[in-house]
Structure formats: C-alpha cells, structure tokens
Amino acid sequence: MASRLGKAPFVGRAHELTVLTGYLDAAAAGAGGVALVCGEPGIGKTRLLAELAARARATGATVLTGRAYDTEGMPPYVPFVEALRAQVRTASPERLRVHLGRGASDLALLIPELRELVPDLPPGPPLDSEHQRYRLFESVTDYLLAVAGSVLGERDSGAIADAATDSDSFTPAGGRGLLLVLDDLHWADRSSLLLLLHLARRLAGTRLLVVGAYRTTDLDRAHPLTEVLAGLRRERLAERLPLASLSRDQAGALIAGLCGAPAAPAVVDAIAHETAGNAFFVEELVRHLITEGHDLADPRSAAGGWGIPDGVREVIGRRLSRLSATANQILQIGAILGDGFTFDLLQGTSVMDSTPLEDALDEALNAGMLREDGERYAFGHALIRQTVLDDLRLPRRQRLHLQAATAIEALYGRNLDPHLSELASHYRLAGAAADPDKVIDTCRRAGEAAVATVAWEEAATHFETTLGLLPSHQPIERLELLLALGAAQMKAGDRPRGKETLQRAAAVARRLPSPEHLARVALTLGGAEIEPSITDTLLVDLLREARDALIDTENEGVLHARVLARLALELRLDEMRAGSTALAEEAVVAARQASDLPALVVALGALSNTLMGPQHTDIHEQRAVADTMMQLARETGDANLTVQSHIHLIYSHTKSGDVAALDAELAACARLASELRQPYYQWLTALYQAMRALLAGDLVEAERLIFHARAVGQSMESQAVERAFAMQILALRREQGRLGECETEFSRFDAVHYLPSWRFTQWRFAAILFLHELGRVDEARRRFESLIALGYPVVEGQGGWLGVLASRAEVCAALNQVEHAAELYDIMLPHADRVPWPDPVCCVCLGSVARYLGILATTLGRWDAAHEHFEQAIAVHERMGARPLLAHTLRDHAAMLLARHGRGDLHLARQQLARALHLYTELGMTHHAARVHALLVDPSLAVAPPASAIRDGLTPREVEVLGLLAAGLSNREIAAALVVSVRTVGRHVDNIYGKIGVHERGKARQYAHAHGLIASVPAVVV
Helix, strand or coil: CCCCCCCCCCCCCHHHHHHHHHHHHHHHCCCCEEEEEEECCCCCHHHHHHHHHHHHHHCCCEEEEEECCCCCCCCCCHHHHHHHHHHHHHCCHHHHHHHHHHHHHHHHHHCCCHHHHCCCCCCCCCCCHHHHHHHHHHHHHHHHHHHHCCCCCHHHHHHHHHHHCCCCCCCCCCCCCEEEEEECHHHCCHHHHHHHHHHHCCCCCCCEEEEEEEECCCCCCCCHHHHHHHHHHHCCCEEEEECCCCCHHHHHHHHHHHHCCCCCHHHHHHHHHHHCCCHHHHHHHHHHHHHCCCCCCCCHHHHHCCCCCCCHHHHHHHHHHCCCHHHHHHHHHHHHHCCCEEHHHHHHHHCCCHHHHHHHHHHHHHCCCEEEECCEEEECCHHHHHHHHHCCCHHHHHHHHHHHHHHHHHHHHHHCHHHHHHHHHHHHHCHHHCCHHHHHHHHHHHHHHHHHCCCHHHHHHHHHHHHHHCCCCCHHHHHHHHHHHHHHHHHCCCHHHHHHHHHHHHHHHHHCCCHHHHHHHHHHHCCCCCCCCCCCHHHHHHHHHHHHHHCCCCCHHHHHHHHHHHHHHHHHHCCCHHHHHHHHHHHHHHHHHHCCHHHHHHHHHHHHHHCCCCCCCCHHHHHHHHHHHHHHHHHHCCHHHHHHHHHHHHHHHHHHCCHHHHHHHHHHHHHHHHHHCCHHHHHHHHHHHHHHHHHHCCHHHHHHHHHHHHHHHHHHCCHHHHHHHHHHHHHHHHHHCCHHHHHHHHHHHHHHHCCCCHHHHHHHHHHHHHHHHCCCHHHHHHHHHHHHHHCCCCCCCCCCHHHHHHHHHHHHHHCCCHHHHHHHHHHHHHHCCCCCCCCCCCCCCCCCHHHHHHHHHHHCCCHHHHHHHHHHHHHHHHHHCCHHHHHHHHHHHHHHHHHHCCCCHHHHHHHHHHHHHHHHHHHCCHHHHHHHHHHHHCHHHHCCCCHHHCCCCCCHHHHHHHHHHHCCCCHHHHHHHHCCCHHHHHHHHHHHHHHHCCCCHHHHHHHHHHCCCCCCCCCCCC
C-alpha cells in the first residue's frame, strides 16, 4: 500500500448532501431559509459544507463563506465580515451602490474599506443608541438579500472571474440565488449569532440559503449559541441536520481513498472500532499507521498489534515529534495567534527570516498540520492547535503573546482599531510579561471599538476585564469604566447585570461625592429602551437622588434638565400622574433655559404622555404639546423627534375619534419608521396599522398585520411585544367568533402575565371577558371579585386608564355587577365624548366611551340615559368608520330597547338590528350575524332583564341558554343557534344547574316556565 497519503475522499454523507442540495434548489425558487449541520468534532461538518459550496458554484449560485475562530480576542461579526468582504472586494462600485442602498454607512462599520471603494458614501442618519444594532442588522440583511436577488452584469462577472483565481469565497451570481456558509458557529461571538437570528427571520420568500455548522459537544446552557438555537427552534426558522459516525463500510471507503487501495477487511474493522467512525480520527490514525510502516492491505497487520496511542491527541503528538524544530516553533506561534493568522503576522511574531520561515511553513502544510485558507492559515483541526497549546509552558506562552502584541502594533499601527480586540487579548494573556498600564489602556480601547460596531456583549467583556486590572486607588477611572460597562450590558439586553453595575457606579459617585457622575449614572440607567407600562422604581429613586444632588452645582442647567425630563417620562405611569405632569412641565422649562434640545424632546414627550391622565379632560391640550414637538422636529430636521411627534399625534387623534387625521399621521409615521429602521418605531407603527384594520373591520388584513407586528417586535426581546400580540389576537378572534381557538394560548400567556399589579389591569379584565365567553363563568366571577378585593385603583393615573374602565364596564354588564356598574358609570360619565387611547400594552381601539356608558346604564335599568349614550356612540362610530364597533353598538342599543319595552321601542330595535345584521354580514362576522338574525326572528331572545330582575345569579348568556334548553333544543342545536362550541354550551348548562339547584333538563324546563324564561326556537337552527 502507498506510503504517502492522498487527499481524503468525500464519503458517507451522500444523504445529507442531497438534503442540503434540496434546500439550495428551494432557495433558488424563492424559498430561502437556514440549515444547521451539527455533530461532534471531526465528524465531517466542514467537508460537507465545502462539498455543498462546490455544488452550488457549479449550478451558478453565488457562494459566500465565513467562519468563526477558536482564538482569543477575535473582533465581533468575523464570520459575516469574512463573507461580506470577499463579495465587496470583487464587485464594481456601481453594483455596490445598488446593493448597499440606504445601509451603506452601516456596513462601513464592519468593512471600513467600503469608504475607499465607494468614496462618496453618505453618512447614516443619527440614531438612538439602543436602535443602532437593529439598523446594522437590517443593513447587513438587506445587502445579502440584494445580492441573493441580483443577476450581475458583464462588468461584474468579469471582475469576479478574475478574483476567483485568488479566492474561492465568492462565485459569480447567476439565477440561482445566494448560499451563505458559516462554519464553526460554536466559536462565534454573541453579536454574530444575534445577527444570524435576525437574518433568519427575514429569509421567507427570498433566494438566500444560510448553512451553518456547529459542534454539539461544546455547548452548555450559558453558551450564546444555545440561546440562539432555542430562538431558531421556537420560531421554526431553521432545519437541523445532525451527522452520525461513519459506518464500517464508509470508514473502509475513506481508508481506501486515503491509501489509494482498499485495506484488508480485518484492518478496516480494527480502525473503525478504534475511531468509533469519526472521520478525522480515521484519517489521523491511518496517517500514523502508514508513517509507522504498517501495510494496511495485509490482514495480518491487524492481528499483529499496532501499538496505537491512547487517544487522538497522542497520535497528533507523535506526528508533531517527527517535524523539525523550526516547524514546531511556527506551529507554537500559530497556536498563540489562533486560526486565520497571516504570513506577515507569523513572521513578525517569530522574528525569523523569510526563507527558513517559508520552509517550515511548507513542512507543516505538507504534514497536514496547517491548511491554507485564502491569504491566511489555519490548523488542520482544532485538536491539533489544542495539542500544541497544551505542550506550551506558561512562561513561553506569555512571552509569545507579548511578541504577538508587539507584532500587531508594528504591522497595523496606522489602522489599529480593527485589531484592538485581538491586541488586547494578547496583552492580557501575556500576564506579568506585559506593562500593566498598556494592558489596561488597550482593553479599554478595545471596548470602545466594540461599542463603535454596536457589539455590546464584546464591549462589556473588555470593560469588565479592564475593571479587573484597574488599581483600586483610581476611583474616577473606575467610575467611568462602570458607566461604560453598565451601558454596554443594558444595551446588550442584560438588564439585571447592567442595573447591578450601575448601582456599583452610583455607590462610587456617592463616595466621591460627585453629583454630576451620579446624574450620569441615573441617565445611563434610564437610557435603555423604556418598557411600556412599567415604572422602574430603582431608576425613579436614583433620578430623584440625582435631581436633589444637582441643586446649586455648576452643571445644574443641562444635567438638571435631562434628569427632570427622564424622571417625568418614567413617572408617566405613576399613580400620582398629577405630580408627574407638573414635573414634566418643570422639565420643559429647565430644558428651554439650558437650551438643551435632547432634554426638551424627552420632556415634551413625557408631558404629552402625562396629559392623557384622567384629570386632563381637555383633549386638545395633549394635541397642542404634540404639535409643539412636531414644530420643533421640523425646525431641527430631527427624524427621531419627527416620528415621535407622529406617534403622539396618533394617540391624540385616536382619543378624539378623528380618523382622517389619524390615517394621515399613521401613513407619515410608517414611512419615516421604515426609513429610520428603528425597531420600536416600526413595531409601534405596525401595531397601530393592525389596530386601524380592526377598527375598519378588515379582519383579514388585521390578522396579517397583527402577526407582522409581532414579527417586527421580536428583535426588541420585550415582553410588551407578546402582551400587545395577545390583546390584539384576542380582540380579533372575538370579532371573528373564534375565541375558542385561543384557549390554549390564553392559558399559557395568562399564567405569565396575570400579575398582581394595576399595570396589567387591562389584561386582567380582558381575561375575565374571555373566560365568561368561554362559559367559565364561575372562574370569571372569582377573578372579578379578587380584583375588587385588591382595591385596584380606578381614577389614579394609569396608562390607558379609560381602556381599563371600558373593559371593566363590559365585565360588570356580563356578570350583572350592579353596585360596581353604578360606581363606574359616575367615574366615566365626564369622559363621554372621548375614545380610550390605545397604548402599547393592548393597542386595541375600544371605541366611544359613550357605548360603555350605554352598557352600564342598561345594566342599571337607566333606559333613557342608555338610549342617549348609544345614540352618541353610534354617531361617533359612524364618523370614525368603525364598522364592527358600529354594529356592536347598534346591537347593544336594540337589546336595551327590547328590554325597556317602551312605546315605539320594538320598531326602532328592529331597525337597529337590521343595520347591525347588514354590517356583520358585509364584514364576514358570521358569528355575530347569526345572533342578530336570531333576535330578528324572535325578539324575546334579546330580552335579557336588567340585573335586578335576574334570579339566582344567572348571567344573560345563561338565561339565553336556559330559554333554548327549555324550548327543547339539544346542546348541539343550542351551540348552532349561538354559534359557540358544544363544550361551551355544556359548561353553561352545568353552571345553570348549579345556580338553580336542579340536576336534569325537565326540572330546568319547569324553572324556565315558572320565571318566564322560555324562548322560541330561532330560525337559524337547522
């Protein structure tokens, strides 16, 4: 058998390659996605990806490749930067401009040479820091999708063809879309993995296939890839393709390919057994045996004993011992530098002349210890590098790290920023060999460089390292680092650790003492994106402390204005909203006096929010503040302020029911939010578009927009997104008569968000209505009673407080809560001309307050007042074009008229029911249409007596069910008449039996006859 091994053949992965090729074909047809190849080290993941890339190139697809590295100090986004850089360097400036679009300035953060390739790149619009990463992710995604959807012209194809001789990272595009290969994801930084998740969410309907590979053995719960894999699995965004060990026959084929001839069956059996079918281990063991002089074609070789080393690392160690001292020296330097090192850096670190270095490099490459990767070098396998590292003693390892740091500074001194992370890592690992001040300065600068590329996790790591090295006698420097670390942690979404860090910073500021630093700590804590409906008590206390400490200081003006503004904004939901309004007004004055535009923007936003409170009955006051914000935005050209102004005007126009103005503001807001690509604005705009579709009765479009809003908001990783989704989807299903479909989702969400806090009262009342309509009346009643027992606030300054009251009004009517209905009626009466503004907690327009006053007045038997309220609500809903709400109000009005039995009531009631039926039918709301049709056939079905006339605690729905039961209908027939499930009817019947003290239908029928509750059979029953 040959004594020199050939290249390892591709064996044992035909099925997996076929599957991946199928995904590639699907992507070419517009069904892009993500596929993840996984398995143990050495199982053949990288080789499979290489074969897929070769097949993709052969079919004319564009192929971009990148990988992560097992190297300390790799800068963030390395896998994507590698892939993008190869494409950017080979495309013409004209094509680059087309592909880059509005994200050019963002991509230049990752690939600085873009500004040299396209010199006139425009600067990006200013961003709030919490939105920077989202826009960067969007820009990378947009660019990749542009490449995936393009067909290059002749000029580009020629340029790329020339470049293809130098790099196989990029192949000209045909009509087959784009394949993005990302290898070794188990070593990727968290920023890269979050970018992968963001990209995956946008691949549906595109011609981009992302194929990644990762080790299954290197993951634990704390690994960033574990979190991202969970997200991909939860959202069903990726296909997983695990690789199993090679079979005995596949191992034999690999051995034959390596040796150029088949090995003896007994030898194959022995090697397959020793290596457990791991492809890399098979190759290493075969190399060892051939080098030792064994003839693998001789079956006696297996019986004679090989002296196989214990484990693959010992195999690698023996192979290393056969290399020259110089080759081993450069392997040690390469292990310190990590995969992806260049020849120049290797030479600079080794301080070796070119000729002996080149000879040693060739020796390591020929032995398979290293491999060429474009212009860089990497180890043949991670286990080779680890084996080399394990043999290095600490003093030599530290000295080599210091030499590497010195070489990096010498090579890249003119443009050190892209290499700061790597440089800091080498200085840190140099230990006692390095200058401590140099280590501290480099780590800090590396953190700042990570901030510049919105890689918050990596920035936090560098700042934390710097803090650990900083002497304790430097409090100002420590405070600045704590501020930087806390900000990075908060922006990375690690709010608990960020809060803890900033509390440490506050403690240092108090000891100095330094009011200015204390204010900066408070503002940093308040700089993270605000969670709708939640007041942060820690932040409030710190802001108040900073406000008091700033009095009479030199920096009172600007800092004082900003602290006041942020405090007012945080208190916008506080129970003492009147005090919050005064504070916001004070912040506006302070910001104007300090000529501080950012503070003025925040203060005006806080003031606009607080003016939505219950004590502000003038609906024009808040609009005036929003108009002031818009005027300021136009004067300054501030796009962020402009979109905020649009949002506040949307609130104002919704509250007043001015739908035409609402639509104009919503359209303008949507355009600007799309341009800015800031997730909070895009999510909020999508929410209001869904709300508007619900309001108009376009239920199909509403459903699409509700799920779109949820998808847009997922990148924020905020609970508010799921809360808003739950409220909107329940509102939609209620309109569709499909609430039963939500029961499982309701229970899951309710378990998390049914919180003992007034901030979630909107959800709590919605949950009660949900339970009631599902027939779980006793549970609904218990929940209502527990809310009342908690003494939850009614008129205190809750966000969306009128919406809470409107929901409570429906609950009071459903559960016949006369006493509470009377209290609620008096509270809501002054606001009869208003529409509850839909805050981001629920984002459902509930319509005119007058409708809920009509419902309450009906419950109380106040017929004339109810009639007036319903007429007012009908006029409001007609003006708003709110067709479902108009139909509901007409139905409610008709029911009230039938219950009143006044002269002329029956004729008007029939008119209202006919209008409601027409609207329900036109909107496709068949559930509601069937109920109204039943009322038109037999108006007695609508006569739900006022609460005072209901006996034994029966609800109006239970009276309805009892009447039909007494008329002789089965549960199934009742379900058909009421358009509910049979199970729901069964629950109602059980509740009725329990309340009236019977156990059979005959007794229930007698009860219904005795109390005049028997109903006619409606015509809709067949």
